[in-house]
Amino acid sequence: MSDQIKHECGIALIRLLKPLSYYKEKYGTWRYGLNKLYLLMEKQHNRGQDGAGMVCVKDHLSPGSTYINRYRSIAQNPILDVFDKVNKPLKKGMRKGIDVENCDWAYQHYPFAGELYLGHLRYGTFGKNSIDFVHPVMRQNNWKSRNLVLAGNFNLTNTDELFEVLIELGQHPKAYTDTVTALEKVGHFLDEENQLLFRKYKNEGYKNSEISPLIEENLDIQNILERATKDWDGGYAMAGLLGHGDAFVVRDPWGIRPAHYYYDDEIVVVASERPVIQTVMNVGWDQVHEIEPGEALIVKKKGNVSRQMIRVPHKRSSCSFERIYFSRGSDRSIYKERKELGRLLSPAILKSIDYDFKNSVFSYIPNTSETAFYGMIEGIREYLTDWKIERLKEGNGSMTDDDIKQIISLEPRVEKIAIKDVKLRTFIADDASRDDLVAHVYDVTYGVIKNGTDTLVIIDDSIVRGTTLKNSILKILDRLHPKKIVVVSSAPQIRYPDCYGIDMARLDKFIAFNAVIELLKDHGKEGVIDEIYKKCKEQENLPKEEMVNYVRDIYRLFTLEQISEKIAEILKPDDCEAEVEIVYQSVENLHKACPNDTGDWYFTGNYPTPGGNRVVNSSFINYVEGKNERAY
Known part of the structure; x- marks a missing residue:
């Protein structure tokens, strides 16, 4: 195209289904997931020039340790800037004689050594080219299952209506954008689902310390997404991570924005475009599938992968552009x-x-x-x-x-x-x-x-x-x-x-x-x-x-x-x-x-x-x- 227009954003999600030591033994490095994420984002750089960001969620850290790490950039080459940052360990780990390829050491000292990754490439359509508008965006909480990270390729046409709904719920959104509105809408029903399960297990006599793992295992992601997206008007392919390790990607019921996925017994991969996954994972055309309109791909903490219908599909209107x-x-x-x-x-x-x-x-x-x-x-x-x-x-x-x-x-x-x-x-x-x-x-x-x-x-x-x-x-x-x-x-x-x-x-x-x-x-x-x-x-x-x-x-x-x-x-x-x-x-x-x-x-x-x-x-x-x- 000879004319300049801002195009679509790009998403890339990776969920490793094995311990880091497995990838170190088979592929020679614990960075297997990180390297795949880099390739997915670089192969989709046509979808974002205003900024890039990524987040990593660790599943096996003890309380007191940071288990969600994020880095975003609006540098001239944001993808390289992001991965230059995330490939470095904490300063205290750069001691002489340390084996930086040791999986256990890396897990503790590399902020971006983990099991779950979400990357995003931004072409701005709402808001200025500020770091505040770069995805992934986060909603943080002391309970792991209430932490929410979102990144998407989307625009909602009824942000004003959704914004008013949040106010009626008693919230005070920090910004008037479709990104913040979507984040708070999903977050509200995530909170409700957590509270519902907490009361359930409390009434059954469980101690508070015993309840959190039960909530993490039994969160109904399908129900959360059904309620959160009920009145969304627009095109969206929205990816989300929860702090305890669940992940999802949801697509609008008209199929306006694209999303594709691949998974085997080692990895789950989601990206905006099919050939990107084919190239990065070296798989055939028929092994990469489309997330259908109105559908959510849900990956639970234990690695279970399912496809759930969360919105009744409308007449397919996927973007011809x-x-x-x-x-x-x-x-x-x-x-x-x-x-x-x-x-x-x-x-x-x-x-x-x-x-x-x-x-x-x-x-x-x-x-x-x-x-x-x-x-x-x-x-x-x-x-x-x-x-x-x-x-x-x-x-x-x-x-x-x-x-x-x-x-x-x-x-x-x-x-x-x-x-x-x-x-x-x-x-x-x-x-x-x-x-x-x-x-x-x-x-x-x-x-x-x-x-x-x-x-x-x-x-x-x-x-x-x-x-x-x-x-x-x-x-x-x-x-x-x-x-x-x-x-x-x-x-x-x-x-x-x-x-x-x-x-x-x-x-x-x-x-x-x-x-x-x-x-x-x-x-x-x-x-x-x-x-x-x-x-x-x-x-x-x-x-x-x-x-x-x-x-x-x-x-x-x-x-x-x-x-x-x-x-x-x-x-x-x-x-x-x-x-x-x-x-x-x-x-x-x-x-x-x-x-x-x-x-x-x-x-x-x-x-x-x-x-x-x-x-x-x-x-x-x-x-x-x-x-x-x-x-x-």
Whole structure:
């Protein structure tokens, strides 16, 4: 993706099912779990650049010892910063002659030598880039079974409602964020479950010192999660640890946010993405499973692993943007889907170049659109194969060898045109300085485009704001002096804000929205904006379940092609000599390519939860009123 957007966060959980001495004997180090966590996080670094953190829970320390240790970082390379810290023992352990690989010694003196790990990679969507907003977050208590650690890939759209519930319960939350709200909501029912079991065992005559182990063994995690998540509206994959050693990962009932797991008799592993687990654990595709929508994976202190349904599953609306861009393309299914997205675009591209293969060059904007590019070329070659057959049939045996050779040798001209400078990382720039930086992120290959003759077709996975296209890519492509530049998006037009984990909450940041506003002005229909604004204001104070997405009406006045033409007009730099055309994927083709991941609210406005309609409603009101605010 050439545009900068903040993407999904990533989670990584590891539960070792054997003593550290087992891994020392089999794998040569007690750091087996720690090393696996590092690889899981590093392989998911695409999912977090604002910060990283991890926590370790030890299961066999005597009272008076710290059994939960956490370290978080917002350094420029937060993963390395975290693991540079956690791989070091306490200072008192660095005495001469100490065997730091001794498991018993390491368990006592390394804060992060333990059985249970939770790691998190943060892309901020709520709150500033402060260490306070980096996961894992903790709720501490002197009773081990009341300690709670959470880390997640999520956004809740109804934080205000949940916040009020906490206040009604008598709490005084320390911050107004969905993270704190989720932590306190789960924590409240964890406390209740502890109290219930305490009274039960007390009435049965157990001593206080005998009750804690019984509570730890019999905590009903399924019940806690059922009650805590009852009124959550949003997308979430939430991982949690309890101080005594239980662990869980819960997924929203719409399946919006992804989560996968693997386990054997040595280890339980959970991560946001399937291929990450495949690579780190060296296991097959069919050995890594998806946590189903509305389901929780629960790992008890004794190592028992179970899957429990905690929310009634709704119609599956897993995020299609995960397939198009966010997740690693090395996943078997995602790779095929991205190729299919490119292949399905080939008829529109052929029409755009007027079927002129001799004077057309095909390329892609690195790096995530490369797979769609392969599919696009496959689709074009399929057309060429049929074309060659027809030409040869028309010849009816009368063609010369040169004629036949000319037909057979015709192939799409494929070149690597755009080159991304990996040392210039746009995500580290703030908005004020980004425009200056972005112009230098890409470079081009000179000498392969025929001046004033060739059409250059270049595919991107999606076009969100169009900022990089206008300020950088189109300008540098124009230096090659093509006759025409066709920019192809493997995703449909992004028209509506996200509210389930991606930082895309403002309508005026979308080039498609800005284009349709310009079209309304061009056609003297600005009154439509006022009409929709009035409808949005009228339902502003309704329950979210009664709200309607009236913003969809603003797009119905114009065709996909009309909006695409206006987008090209807006994005074409003033000094660009080449003609510019933009070709978008259709929603219908998106569903063909990604049939199992139907979450398409970015493109259609069909939000899977009521909170989505409230967010798009608020976002439009903010736009009209000129408020530079988040819509949730």
